[in-house]
Each structure stands twice: as structure tokens, then as C-alpha cells.
Amino acid sequence: MSKSQRQMKLGAFFMIPGHHVAAWRHSEAEAQGVLDFKFYKKLAQTAERGKFDMVFLADGLAVWDRFGTGISHTVNARPEPLTLLSALSAVTEHIGLAATVSTTYNEPFHVARKFASLDHLSGGRAAWNVVTSSGENEAHNFSRDSHLLHEKRYERAREFVDVVRALWDSWEDGALLIDKESGLFADKDKVHYVNHKGEAFSVKGPLNIARPPQGHPVVIQAGSSEAGKELAAETAEVIFTAWQTLEEAQKFYSNVKGRMLQYGRTPDELKIMPGVFPIIGRTRAEAEAKAEQLKELIHPTAGVGLLSALISYDLTPYPVDGPLPELPDIRDINGGKSRFQLLKDLADREGLTIRGLYQRIAGARGHREILGTPAEIADQLEEWFVNGAADGFNIMPPTLPGGLDDFVELVIPELQRRGLFRTEYEGATLRENLGLARPASRFAAAPAVPQTQTS
Amino acid sequence: MSKSQRQMKLGAFFMIPGHHVAAWRHSEAEAQGVLDFKFYKKLAQTAERGKFDMVFLADGLAVWDRFGTGISHTVNARPEPLTLLSALSAVTEHIGLAATVSTTYNEPFHVARKFASLDHLSGGRAAWNVVTSSGENEAHNFSRDSHLLHEKRYERAREFVDVVRALWDSWEDGALLIDKESGLFADKDKVHYVNHKGEAFSVKGPLNIARPPQGHPVVIQAGSSEAGKELAAETAEVIFTAWQTLEEAQKFYSNVKGRMLQYGRTPDELKIMPGVFPIIGRTRAEAEAKAEQLKELIHPTAGVGLLSALISYDLTPYPVDGPLPELPDIRDINGGKSRFQLLKDLADREGLTIRGLYQRIAGARGHREILGTPAEIADQLEEWFVNGAADGFNIMPPTLPGGLDDFVELVIPELQRRGLFRTEYEGATLRENLGLARPASRFAAAPAVPQTQTS
Structure with missing residues (x-):
């Protein structure tokens, strides 16, 4: 293998205590650890031992109970991601820390400030996964009667990200002088008002x-709808996306990378990392048994609830062993549009009942499920990586800590042997490890804004 | 000394790199540490070695440049408090973690969730210092033309705190079952909608x-105006307040504790902890020299800017060696009303020029300044503590780490010798150390709300 061989980027997507909806019932899962920092510390340190680029945390702003099915059977009690990652920054040294924060129910000033703080405290390891939220139940926790429409959410998101980046730039590099002798703490010519006045924010x-x-914490994006792709091509540095087949993933990969040109960006400035749900066994039979066991642990109420939420449509009135009912047109779905389409296609393609479909997606939640020995897992990752479908993967362990331990002990060494993954961190910051350039401040070349009285 | 002797509670108020406005210029101050986690870690661990009840962090949502004087000479670059305290929770074991968060520019759901998260990750050490913000420049970072009026802010704050507490209660104790066998993660009868519909929030x-x-992270409050006192009597568990004289502090102490009865609370349920700025020397002369040195380090622009911001009135057009100009009526001040009055009174009482006043308050910012040997410092704390003026103090070291090191090495042992301060933490949680009872969930006795479909 040559030293210049392209290597994959890997995220460790922590969904505690595992990605499978029934993970918490599995004997290997440390379900009591959902609110225990010691458990998260162990996981983060394992991922860092595996040289993962980053820990990735999803988020939602309401309990997962959209259809009245979730409170009893679903893991609804987890720490808020930025709080958790800030704590983890103190007990790790190299691994990136990626938190999901919605642009729909937040303010750019808070978000810019929190990620800047995490970036400073962690020595340059922060990443922001930008989402626009997708449920009515989140709206009801924030004094809104209903959720913003899909397009409105993306308009707001675009403006939000722009304001956040402007705020990150508002202190140029070198603005901090901290010169005790002269009494100059900062160089005022390098500190700028952003003076943003837009549709959604001033x-x-x-x-x-x-x-x-x-410079900027790494910006990740997860939407794969038309609006999501466009926003990603314009603003994202990493995309976390869900595809079932190589062909779909290749099409998405070339589509989004193609759109970047119109924004003056090169394809290298964006890393596309599909989610992957790996069920690993020392033998294939062991992996298959593990998959079967997880399926059996799904409480039907939890399964139907998960599926209903993923397609933004209530399936609870329908027989669980019958087919999917007639679903609304995708234009009327004000949630995750791409996920809706993916699951509908999957059910059609494989002729699945409601139970069949929730069993099929209860682990990966629509992401790609791969199964087998460490070599077979590595083969499947390599196939997408070398065939223009991915720059890396967001790994979604079925159970925690077991699924992550297995990946680090068994799969990572195999990827390293093939020259497909690092054996040491290349840089000090997440951006350096991902191979992303450090952006200049947008104010760096501009003349300084005079400091006028502000009140 | 008897074992049951009442002991004082102590907060370590970190204003990096020291409370004095010129602290960062002092040779002892590690000014380069303002954004360095290692520095904060050392400070928190020092405070924990000293058995402080809590680390306390103030906050503001804009640069300190209200009158165009602050960018060059003032420390305007600090981590966001919740991010920092979350990181510190991972490297401390006993000390409480108190973050200031404004009710004016936040949402109750976010705030409830973040403090609940910090409380879980730290094993019960979180505290929320409730403030209502006081400046136009903060409004301008949150899409508002102007700051909410004083009364409106307090109405909103009262409702905000109530919603946050309801959310903390929404999962009763014991709601988490995590029963792998039955598949029941939570007891739905112990998880409640709060269904709040109020003036400011739904x-x-x-x-x-x-x-x-x-149960609830500890709720701290800082306002000392009429509206602030009333809100504190109703809702606060700790008050952080600013008084210059024993008489004023006694009056405030008895006034607020007296107001608690009407809300069905006993005086013990609230700890009043005035801020104290201690200048410690091995000899009195050493302490006086330190005070003088800090005064000389104040850049006049920084001094006038600080004073202008504290009184919410622009003093930059006036001669620095002249008297305070005619100030507006307190009713027209839409900022910190009690601080305005305190500083006006101080200037009148001592006949101070603008320079004299900013020199006088550039350290303690209106809080009580005490100076002397460790025994003299302890005397001054004891005087207020035993004479009905305080249940403890929020200690504001002039420089960091030096001022904190001195307090921990020199003053704490003196307080311990007098039986006025603990030698070991009494409990596992901040609440236990402060001697505050753990509240029951407001939903605990009520019949369960049925889970109906929510969308």
C-alpha cells in the first residue's frame, strides 16, 4: 500500500445503549448506563483507541412518542449532546466531537458560541450536525402550534448557518493580543460587528x-431531500446520509459533489459518510444469530411506533402482520422526506408487512445494514468506498458497548491492514484529521468596522 | 466548637483571569488561560480541594462594549458557562457547578434539559443562576430591537422558572424501569405532560x-431590586447579592427571608450569599500594596466603560477626574436597578470622581471588598455570617489563579479552625452540601395523565 492511498473517515455514532430499537434489552447492552457519565467516557475512549475521526450524537427535542407508543418501550432519557460532548472533551485528546443541534428551535448566537466554546476547550475538535427538526411534538415544546414547513425550515437553516459562520469569523485570527504591558487585550481592528439583517434573524x-x-467547527448535514442536498452542496463539510444500495449511494454522491461547483467549491471540501449498521460475528452464523436475537427483542408497540415516526405517518391502527396502508403523497409529508421515500421503496421492493418492515429497519433505521465476519464487514465498506459511493462511514453499533468493542477490536485492524484506515491521528484538530482546509475569516481582508457606540 | 455549629456556604466565583477589571494585566494572572481548559481544570480542582460548595460562573450574551470602550481593553473572550462546567464535571467529584443562564433569550425546554443533563452527568452537582439580562447589546444579538422592560423580564422569568421546574418534574422519581425482561423502559404512569400554556410560553x-x-438542580438568583427580591423569595434557593455595609446586608437578609412566608417557605430553604472580593496578604501592608497595584493597572478607557455599563449610563463624554454627572431617575433605568442605586449612593457617600468610583469598584464591581491578613479576612466574613447578614459568600478572587490559591491555602484553614466551614463535604450532591431539601415532583401525588396521541 502506498502512503498516499486515500483512506476512509469514520464516525462513531453513539445511540445509547445501541442503535437497534431493542438494543437496550440485549444482554450485552449496558442499559443502566444511559445517564451515567462513566459509561459514555468508556465508549469515547474506546472510539479514540480505534482512531475514529469523531463521536457523533443525534438529537431530538421531544420524547419519542409521536404516536403515543413510545414512552413505555423506548429509550427516551438521554443527556443533551452538547452537554455530554463537553464533558467527554475533558477525558479524550484526539477524537472529534459532533453534536446535532436544530436550526428550527435555536438562536444562531447561542449555537455559534457553544460550538466555539467546545472547539476552544477541546483544542479544535468540535463539529456541528445541522438539522431542521421534523416533528410536531418538538414544536409543542417551543410555544409553536405546528412545525415549520419543510421549505421554510431549509430557508431558515441556510440563513442560520451563514450567521453562525459570520459570528465565528467576527474575531479574526490574531485578534487576541493579551498584552499586559500595553493593556491591549484585543486588537479592535480585528473584531467585527456582523450586522446581519435577514428574513429570520437580526x-x-x-x-x-x-x-x-x-476557524469554523466542522459543519455536518444530514438531510438528503432536494432542499437538503442543495444546502449541503452549499454549506456542508460532512454529509451523514442513508442509502440501502450501492447504486443509490453512488448517484447521491455524484449528484451532491456535482452541485458543489456552482458554489465555488471542490468535491474534496465535502466528505460524504453514509450511516452503516454493522452486525459483526467471529463467524457469519454468529452474526446472523445476533441479528435474529435483536429482531425478537423488538416489542411490537415499539416497532410500530418507530416505523410510524420514521415515515411521519401513524401506523398504529393497522394490523401489524398486514401490508403498509395507502400512504399520503410525499409532497404532503412535512418530516424527513427522503426517509419516507426510502422506506416506502424498501417495503415495495421486498413485499414487507408492517412487522417485516419494522424488523428490517429497527436497527439501522433506514441506514445500510451490513452483516458478517470482520473481513466481510471490511469488504462491504471497501466496496462503497472505492466505487464512488462514500468518503467514509458513520458507524452505528447495534449494541453498546459490545458493538463498538467488536468494531474497534475486529474491523478496524482489518481496515488498517488493507491501508484503508489510519493507524495514527494525522493532525491535532478534527478538521486536520478529516483533511478539510481551515477557512479564513470572511472579515480578514475587509477594512475594519469602526467601533461606534452601540446603545 | 460544637458539631452542630452553623457553617457558612462558599461559592468560588470564577471571572477569568480574575475579578478585577485589570486582573488580566497582573503578573500573577494567567491571562493566556482564558480559553484553555487546563487552566479552568486547575482552578476547579483547587476550589474542590478547598471544599467550596460550588464553582460559580457569570454570563453575558454580548461583548462588554456597550459604550464602545470595551473591545480593546477588556476580557471579552470566555467559554460559555454550561459548556465549561460540563467539561469541568468530568474532572471534579464533589464541587457544585453553577452556571448563569438568562431567561430573556432562552427557551425553558432547552434550559431544563441542559441543567438536567449536567445534573445527571455530574451526579447531582448542577445549579442554575437565573438572570434576566440587562443590556440592549444582548437584545441586538437575538433579533430584538430593544431589551424587554424590567417588569416584563421578571414576569417572563417567573413563568420560565416554573416551566423549567415542571419539566424537571415531568419524569417522577422511579419512572425509569429499564426492565429488559418485560421490555418496559419507563413506567408511563410516572411520565407526565406538563401542558403549560402561559403568557410567554406554551x-x-x-x-x-x-x-x-x-430532583431540581439548585436555583440561584442574583437580582436585588423589588421585583428581584420578590422572585427570589418565591423561587430561589440561593441568592447571590451585592452589599457594601453590614446594615444594608442585614436589612436585605431579613426582608427577603420575611417575604418567604407568604409563599409557604421557611427561611432555611434559601441561602443568602453576598459577593465578596477579598484582597489577601500575609501582612496588611502586602494586601494594601496588591490593591494599589491593581488600581494602577486599570486603563482609563476600561474603567469608564465598566462603570458606564454597571450603571447603564454612558459616562464617556464626562471628564474622568470630575464628579458623576446628573444621572437619570432610577425608574428610567432598564438595567440592573439595584446596582445603579448602590453605585450612586457610594459615589455620594464618599464624594468620588468618575476615576475614584471606577477604581473603587473595578474589582468587586459593586460587591463588598475586604482586605487584610487571612485572620482579618476571616473576621470580616464571620462578622456578616454571625450577625444575620449572610448564610455564606460568593468569593470573587481578584486574580486567578493567585487569588483563589491564597483563599484556599490561607483563609479556608482559618475558617475551619473557627468551626465556620466544613473540613469534608457532607453529602454527595450540591443540594446536600448546601443543606437544601430535595423537592418532590409536583406530579408525584397526582393521578397519571393518560398518554394520548400527540400529533
């Missing part, structure tokens, strides 16, 4: 923290 | 994290 700035070590 | 709930270990 933000004056500057931020009250200096420019993050990475 | 929040359905429940929270997506279980009840915090402390």
Missing part, C-alpha cells in the same frame, strides 16, 4: 469568544 | 431526560 455580533481553533 | 413536555438526581 444579529449584530461580534461573538463574545475568540475565533475557534478550527 | 410547553407540552415531558422532558426527554429523566428527573435530575437532585
